[in-house]
Amino acid sequence: MSEHHKETFITKYIFSQDHKMIAKQFLITGMFMAVIGMIMSALFRLQLANPGQSFAILEMLLGKWAPGGVLDPSMYLALVTMHGTILVFWVLTAGLSGTFANFLIPLQIGARDMASGFLNMLSYWFFFLATVVLLWSLFVETGPASGGWTIYPPLSALPQAIPGSGTGMTLWLTSIALFIVGSLLGSLNYIVTILNLRTKGMSMQRLPLTIWAILLTAILGVLSFPVLLAAALLLIMDRSFGTSFYLSDIIINGEVLHNAGGSPILFEHLFWFLGHPEVYIILLPALGIVSEVIAVNSRKPIFGYKAMVGALLAIAFLSFIVWGHHMFMTGMNPFLGSVFTFTTLLIAIPSAIKVFNYLATLWKGNIQFTPAMLFAIALVSTFITGGLTGLILGDSALDINVHDTYFVVGHFHIVMGLTAIYGMFAGVYHWFPKMYGRMMNKNFGYIHFWGTFISAYGVFFPMHFLGLAGLPRRYYTNSAFPMFDGLTDINSVITFFALSGAAFQLIFIFNFFYSIFKGTKAKQNPWRSNTLEWTAPIERIHGNWPGEIPHVYRWPYDYSKPGADEDFVPQNQPLKEGEVEH
Amino acid sequence: MTNILIAIIVFLIIALLVQILRVSELLSEINNTDVNEVTDEDNNTQGKLYLAITFIFLGFVIWQMVYWNHFLLPGASSVHGEIIDGLMSFTMNLILVVFFILTPLLFYYAFKYRGKKTNTAYFYSHNNKLEIIWTIVPTIVLSCVIVYGLQTWNKAMNPDTSQSKVIEIYAKQFDWTARYSGSDNQLGKANYKLVKGRNQLGVDLNDEKSEDDIVVREVHLVKDQSVLLKFRSRDVIHSAYLPHFRVQMNCVPGMNTQFAFTPTQTTAEMKEQEGEDFEFILLCNKICGVAHYNMQMKFVVETQEEYDAWIAEQKTLKNTLTLK
Numbered sequence: 001m002s003e004h005h006k007e008t009f010i011t012k013y014i015f016s017q018d019h020k021m022i023a024k025q026f027l028i029t030g031m032f033m034a035v036i037g038m039i040m041s042a043l044f045r046l047q048l049a050n051p052g053q054s055f056a057i058l059e060m061l062l063g064k065w066a067p068g069g070v071l072d073p074s075m076y077l078a079l080v081t082m083h084g085t086i087l088v089f090w091v092l093t094a095g096l097s098g099t100f101a102n103f104l105i106p107l108q109i110g111a112r113d114m115a116s117g118f119l120n121m122l123s124y125w126f127f128f129l130a131t132v133v134l135l136w137s138l139f140v141e142t143g144p145a146s147g148g149w150t151i152y153p154p155l156s157a158l159p160q161a162i163p164g165s166g167t168g169m170t171l172w173l174t175s176i177a178l179f180i181v182g183s184l185l186g187s188l189n190y191i192v193t194i195l196n197l198r199t200k201g202m203s204m205q206r207l208p209l210t211i212w213a214i215l216l217t218a219i220l221g222v223l224s225f226p227v228l229l230a231a232a233l234l235l236i237m238d239r240s241f242g243t244s245f246y247l248s249d250i251i252i253n254g255e256v257l258h259n260a261g262g263s264p265i266l267f268e269h270l271f272w273f274l275g276h277p278e279v280y281i282i283l284l285p286a287l288g289i290v291s292e293v294i295a296v297n298s299r300k301p302i303f304g305y306k307a308m309v310g311a312l313l314a315i316a317f318l319s320f321i322v323w324g325h326h327m328f329m330t331g332m333n334p335f336l337g338s339v340f341t342f343t344t345l346l347i348a349i350p351s352a353i354k355v356f357n358y359l360a361t362l363w364k365g366n367i368q369f370t371p372a373m374l375f376a377i378a379l380v381s382t383f384i385t386g387g388l389t390g391l392i393l394g395d396s397a398l399d400i401n402v403h404d405t406y407f408v409v410g411h412f413h414i415v416m417g418l419t420a421i422y423g424m425f426a427g428v429y430h431w432f433p434k435m436y437g438r439m440m441n442k443n444f445g446y447i448h449f450w451g452t453f454i455s456a457y458g459v460f461f462p463m464h465f466l467g468l469a470g471l472p473r474r475y476y477t478n479s480a481f482p483m484f485d486g487l488t489d490i491n492s493v494i495t496f497f498a499l500s501g502a503a504f505q506l507i508f509i510f511n512f513f514y515s516i517f518k519g520t521k522a523k524q525n526p527w528r529s530n531t532l533e534w535t536a537p538i539e540r541i542h543g544n545w546p547g548e549i550p551h552v553y554r555w556p557y558d559y560s561k562p563g564a565d566e567d568f569v570p571q572n573q574p575l576k577e578g579e580v581e582h
Numbered sequence: 583m584t585n586i587l588i589a590i591i592v593f594l595i596i597a598l599l600v601q602i603l604r605v606s607e608l609l610s611e612i613n614n615t616d617v618n619e620v621t622d623e624d625n626n627t628q629g630k631l632y633l634a635i636t637f638i639f640l641g642f643v644i645w646q647m648v649y650w651n652h653f654l655l656p657g658a659s660s661v662h663g664e665i666i667d668g669l670m671s672f673t674m675n676l677i678l679v680v681f682f683i684l685t686p687l688l689f690y691y692a693f694k695y696r697g698k699k700t701n702t703a704y705f706y707s708h709n710n711k712l713e714i715i716w717t718i719v720p721t722i723v724l725s726c727v728i729v730y731g732l733q734t735w736n737k738a739m740n741p742d743t744s745q746s747k748v749i750e751i752y753a754k755q756f757d758w759t760a761r762y763s764g765s766d767n768q769l770g771k772a773n774y775k776l777v778k779g780r781n782q783l784g785v786d787l788n789d790e791k792s793e794d795d796i797v798v799r800e801v802h803l804v805k806d807q808s809v810l811l812k813f814r815s816r817d818v819i820h821s822a823y824l825p826h827f828r829v830q831m832n833c834v835p836g837m838n839t840q841f842a843f844t845p846t847q848t849t850a851e852m853k854e855q856e857g858e859d860f861e862f863i864l865l866c867n868k869i870c871g872v873a874h875y876n877m878q879m880k881f882v883v884e885t886q887e888e889y890d891a892w893i894a895e896q897k898t899l900k901n902t903l904t905l906k
Binding site (some may be wrong): 073163263458562 | 584596599600603606607616617618619620624625628629631632635638639642643646650652653654655663666669670673674676677680681684685687688689691692695696697698701702703704705706707708709712713716717720721724727728731732734735736738739740754755774775777813816817818819821823825826828829830831832834835836837838839840859860861863865866867868869870871872873874875876878
């Protein structure tokens, strides 16, 4: 595949095996799903701030699920469930990893393409199928899955328990099974490619941190997603074939079920054995992306490269032994709770190291505020804010009273949601010139950033107060309890910022599509960056470099190096005589 | 009509955006500059915006802490809850201190080191001493948090229950029922297969221990007397959440769970402190179905005399179920 071969429309744009095109397919699909997920959140935010009020838009979009314009409680739960599912899996797993792993791995390690272009194509098309099935589930008679994105049985297993656990849940499970297959094909490919196809001189110690992060993400995915697949298969068996893996001693709607001996807690263990690493599957690529963006735009080497890699390794390892902190209140043995508290709080150490190293990278930098850099700095901020509240939730004794309240919602939206989304935005703004050969408009980027940044904190910071007031999450309304009466004030603030935040995303979407076709032409290396992708020509060719693949002689972070001619030295430049590697 | 209007407005907004973009691009073409190149002027503006946002963001946080403070739950009304509150204020203060140091520092760096064409960044790739310090300091702080946390957890989860009054809390879509263990302080056996007619908890009436059990829809507790709640669920997972007592435990079908605590304040005392509307409430805190948001039961804490008077009025299972 060393030569640029002839491509037809279908092999170029649809069944493409070119990693760059597949990355764009993941990105566009992810963005499409993000818009749907965002609209869903806007709809249920309307209800939360104005309980029981009628909105014409609700009836227009939801039809029978919002009779008279008032959101139906089961549709509220369905929207919450689908919002979570879409954002966690479709946007921040496939949209983020799928895009940047595909786009960056071959370009940054100096490879012509992925180890298997065919598997890579399959990975996208499984994801696409999963997307179709998930969207289909929005249109079934009994509504989409509505037992929360964590789909705990028995609620998710019994159509009698909630309407969404009928056909909607069957489609949800089918969709997630397809999704996992796609994800596994992708992850295997990423690992193999990174380990085997690095260009000459690209030792592991010279890998950009983006690639380190993606490698660990892929390893986490390969080790944890199969467990979710198993959990989903067992749930399918319970739902459709009369087994009792998760069900026991149940009477539902007056009907005594025959199931005996199963345990819903088993499902929770299996689910969170994926679910917690999943948090880092979402987070690590974002951290990898901003490590690159911050170094480039501070015009400084990333501070403590080895510590950064070490911290990533530590986080990845620890992420496998902390899943129990989602289950402190399940009645698990308190000793087990102690163990999980211990391992969970340990994660704060590598996280702190990362934050300090980012700060040290900014220190005495020459910061270039590209839109990507604005988002990268914001990511460090949300990582601090959201990470700190983790000290409360990870501490089992404190979790007793904030477990499953809005405090949790605030925490994970900031530390995982915003952090990963900011990483994704930073990545899109930063690599857009490489993807499309054109620039995204800078000033629109600035407006998008400040609007998003302010709105997002306006949405998620107040949630901590709702949680500390004792308000449980996934409540259709807070008006059933007199003790929560005043909280509608806070909910109104949140909804205001949620809608304004959504409006600012329109600017991004506009900027994105406008720039694909009409943006100003990009220079080959617009950010004066060191990594290999910027040595490839602007025009897209299958195989990335027209001639020989460049060799690598140094790490990717030689910015503002004393003695160098410019404030950056690309990785393919040999060391000067007498120059030390760093 | 409104839909057409909305469509027209959206179209106009997009047209406007396109025009703004075109104009800015054409202007920079005239000036022979690249519209998307980050200039010193940009760096200056964005850096200052970061400085401004420091004050706006932290101001917003402080505003919330001042004006929304009264929404927060009152201090714990249970023995272990007070210990948890202690740990909570320790942890909260710790994270607020770190938050109020790191956030301004981050934004200040963004402002202070905003780029300039004439500046050069300082090549500084690592400093082992510094990195060891900021590994060890968080490790020490976290060790304290962990030790304090685990001690609190152990106290909260392993209280002495030998003197506790045993009460069963039974969850189903979408209400709670309570069963007092009666004078023998032992709950009669129960099985979901026995649920029938008025025996909604499936209590085994052949078990002697069940005779004096009392089924109620409102829980009364005695101040300063330990109580052991045992949870069961009939259909899906629920979570029994008593925020004022700092108590929470999942109710899982096919499994028994429990939580023991000692209330320290009566409802009357709390009403004096928090207002006439105050009630201790049991909520469901695990998504359980359509009416999850409205699954509640009142808890009343009172003096021994008041409790004795109340319990005397309640009928035992033997009276309600067997003698029809």
